[in-house]
Amino acid sequence: MNFEFSDDQKQLRDQARRYLAEHSPPKAVRAVLEGKAPYDKALWKGLAEMGFLGVAIPEEFGGAGAGHLELCVIAEEMGRALAPVPFSSTIYLAAEAIMLAGSAEQKAKW
Numbered sequence: 001m002n003f004e005f006s007d008d009q010k011q012l013r014d015q016a017r018r019y020l021a022e023h024s025p026p027k028a029v030r031a032v033l034e035g036k037a038p039y040d041k042a043l044w045k046g047l048a049e050m051g052f053l054g055v056a057i058p059e060e061f062g063g064a065g066a067g068h069l070e071l072c073v074i075a076e077e078m079g080r081a082l083a084p085v086p087f088s089s090t091i092y093l094a095a096e097a098i099m100l101a102g103s104a105e106q107k108a109k110w
Contacts (some may be wrong), residue, residue, distance in 0.1 A: 005073065012055075012066075013073045019050055020081035032084035044085045053091055057099065061107050 005013065023043050032040050047053055056071040057063025064070075071092060078087050098110050 009070060009073050012070055013077060016052060016074050016077040020077055020083055024081045024083045029082045029084050039086050040084045043083060057095060
């Protein structure tokens with residue numbers, strides 16, 4: 001059995017790692033932890049623009065249509081960078097709940 005990431009998954013990992021290294025340095029993480037903002041809004045917007053937030057959401061709903069393994073690749077890099085964003089609560093909790101149990105209207109809206 002081969003447990004290695006595919007070349008595309010490695011490329012996604014490397015892209016996320018580079019982006020987070022540049023946009024989520026320890027200084028930015030500390031600013032959120034010590035400040036009043038609940039998360040880094042600029043980083044969140046940038047992650048959305050990179051397509052990372054919709055990686056496991058089907059294309060018909062505006063996502064990348066990749067898969068859960070790709071979602072794990074992104075999540076691992078978010079944790080590695082200590083990215084101060086609501087990724088777990090919104091992307092792999094709320095979005096997954098909507099995809100699993102939401103109506104067609106909810107899926108289209110959210």
